[in-house]
Amino acid sequence: MGQRIREAFVSEEGCILLSADYSQVELRILAHMSGDELLIESFKKGEDIHTRTAMEIFGLSSAEITPEMRRRAKAVNFGIVYGMSPYGLASDIGISQHEAKEYIDNYFARHTGVKAYIEKTLSSALEAGFVTTLFNRRRYIPELASSENSTRQ
Secondary structure, eight states: HHHHHHHTTOOOTTTTOOOOOOOOOHHHHHHHOOOOOHHHHHHHHTTHHHHHHHHHOOOOOOOOGGHHHHHHHHHHHHHTTTTOOOOHHHHTOOOOOOOOOOHHHHHHHHHHHHHHHHHHHHHHHHHEEEEEEEHHHTEEEGGGGGOOOOHOO
C-alpha cells in the first residue's frame, strides 16, 4: 500500500523529490545546544543513543540489552527532551513513579550538560517569557505566566 501511495507523488521534469529520516533529530539538537559531552561523543561514534541509554540505566553491555529495555530507554530520552515528569514516564512505560524518578535522576547525573541546559533554559524562559531557538528566533510562551499550575507545566 505504501508503494502505491508514493507513486502518486511525481516530481516535475528535471527535479527530484527527497524523503529524509532525521534519525533522533531532537536528541541531536539537544546534544548540540547543551554541549553534553556524552551525547556528542555517542553521536560522533555512530552509537544507537537508545541502546546507549539502556546500557547506562540497566548497567549492561549492548549485547545484553533487550528490545523492551531499549524501548524504555527511548522513552527516557524523548521524555527528557519534552520535560516529562516521573508520573508521565511511569505511565508511559508501565513502571512505578519511584523507578521512573530514578531513571530521570540517573540520566541527569550522567548528562550534566543536558541538566544544566534545561535548568538554564527554564530559568530564562520564566524570567523573560520566551525561549530562543537554534536560529535565534524568539518563541513566546504566555502559559508560563498562568496562575494555573497545570497550564504552566
